[in-house]
Amino acid sequence: MPVVVRFAPSPTGFLHVGSAHSALANWLVARQSGGRFLLRIEDTDAERNRPELIENVLEMLRWLGLDWDGEPVHQSDRTDDHRRAALTMAEAGTAYWCDCTSDEVQARARERGGPPGYDGHCRDRGLAGGEGTALRFRVPDGRTAWTDLVRGEVGFDNAALEDFVLLRSNGTPVFLLANALDDAHMGITHVIRGEDHVNGTPKYLMILRALGRTEPVAFAHMPLLVNEGRKKLSKRRDDVSVADYRAEGIVPEAMVNYLSLLGWGPPDGVEVRSVAEITELYDIGQVNPSPAFFDRKKLLHVNGEWIRRLPVDDFVARAAGHLPVGDGPLRALVAIAPLVQERVRTLGEVAPMIDFLWLDDPVVDEAAWDKALVRGKAAREVLDAAIDELSSLARDDDGAAWSAESISGAVERVAATAGLVNAEGRPQMSKAQAPIRVAVTGRAVGPPLWESLAALGSSRTLARLTIARERLG
Structure with a gap:
């Protein structure tokens, strides 16, 4: 079966290095197998979406060289299909209507002294859908498991999972429902995504099985990216925007090279190498599931190595975008470009290193x-x-x-x-x-x-x- 993978960003923020890491893994698996790498914009969250950020995501993918096959699709275009699938489950009895408010769910949890979350209160009430009612999936008995290419055998006891919402009380489909249905609709064979989606995978599989839809051939949940304190990378305290790294003077060859090394390493131990070589060597089955340290110092080292590999004319052309406007700075760089190229770690370091040549x-x-x-x-x-x-x-x-x-x-x-x-x-x-x-x-x-x-x-x-x-x- 030809490999079909997807990257599905949400236009609620700039492209995160963690998302770029997952996108790269998808792209590598597709390109090394002669498969397809599809792009889906998950834009169903109307309150948080910022449409102008879609182009930023696409621009960053182009900058990284992660070309996709066909035109990007928008999840919001299939909202009616998502809703119809949910109603099909309601008719089949694999989903039911619930009028519990969030406050009521929390109050019952406090009263029973058990774990927080929904307790199945409306499972057998036979409510009809209508204003103020949400549609919940009826989690079956048993266990849901899969073989993960990165994590091996993964399973969840269904008893530990609450009956989850498919349609909100305002009638809109939840992300999980749309995500699973769109993957089936697009013929996705391998779902490669971040570790934070592991807990949602049993629900994803339950939805497809309840509808009799084709399941992906395989899942691969990539390792979490962490900072030096071994905490999940956060946009509030860490440098996580791919666009910011480009502005700093990281070259795309280095960013792709470095991202490929997070959780994986080439068998010969040679880390600084071209994307063509990485594509040939990459083995998602050899990715380490443990959290991967996003080491800024190592990124700068890899970037410096790539800068030194550039032909001098190419180096000058790329560094020119990081110089002040005017002929003076460019002339100054051209005069000693090979010497500067040997000493900088980022293109952003060029101007401060040689500004004495054009400043009064x-x-x-x-x-x-x-x-x-x-x-x-x-x-x-x-x-x-x-x-x-x-x-x-x-x-x-x-x-x-x-x-x-x-x-x-x-x-x-x-x-x-x-x-x-x-x-x-x-x-x-x-x-x-x-x-x-x-x-x-x-x-x-x-x-x-x-x-x-x-x-x-x-x-x-x-x-x-x-x-x-x-x-x-």
Whole structure:
């Protein structure tokens, strides 16, 4: 049987990394088997839906490269079919009408001193449907079980499940009913979704069996994503929006790569690899059901590795979207792009690393200034010697003498002049570089210093060294 899977987002928020994790698993299973990956917008919750977010979800899926087959379908288009199926169950006696309010259900639970929840009060009252009545499913005796591709054998005693609502008192179908019916209607063979849906699966199966509908071939409930405190990722306290990660400068290759590693690992242990390789190797039966730690540091590491794999022109094109508008920033990046590419973890780190090349005055990190220039050994002597050496070196900004190689030699002489030498009398270049770097770029870290000064030009380099020396007094 050809594999048919679906991703069914609800337009009530931005695409969550947990949802993207499930979407990727569906996409991988479909693509590696030559099956179909369908998209269904579950938009039946009129009060919480924000239609404008549908396009955001689609845009994020496109950005991730998770293409779908056919046109997205909308669950709300089948509301009448959902309602008719529920009424069919009412006629067959597998569902019944109930007029209990939520307060009444809770009050009875307190009186009996048992577990909260509905107690079957209306099971045998023979109520007719009408205003103020909800339709509940009559949970049968026995046990409902399935073989989960991720979790193995999973089962629930039906006695532990309350008679659940199919139609609300206002006549609208509940999510669970629509979800199960739409999967059957679309011919879904494998339901791959998050762990939070495990408890709803027995009800899902009961609905399909009561209606004589075809059940999915298999379920796979993906592991819960947790933060470093091992708590479920929450949009209130964690970074969970895929759109936010894109804005930060995560590249899609890295996000897909990293999401694939949550709960699964390639058999050869090589983690940073293309989606084509992942598709070939991925085995949903080898996914670990235990909660998976969404490790931001590892994501940044994987992203840095992918940034370094990009052709330089591609890197520049992608980073350009994270630079300030104007020709200056782009020219500055092009001048030293390969050096920047080797040092950033996100595209968002590019601009702060090289903004000294286009700003009139560098943004000074005061902590770096204090360490390198106020408390730094021989900082004044270094700046004095650097001004002398680089002034004699500079003919003009385009002069042959002003190059990374010649600047390196000049700073070597600066170190010797300032007395920054080791026991063998060799210049200690790192100690000489630190005051110069902070004076010129405003920061203690950045691209290689010689190439940075060569790109900045002699006039601006000497002007910034002079200003720094005057500030020191």
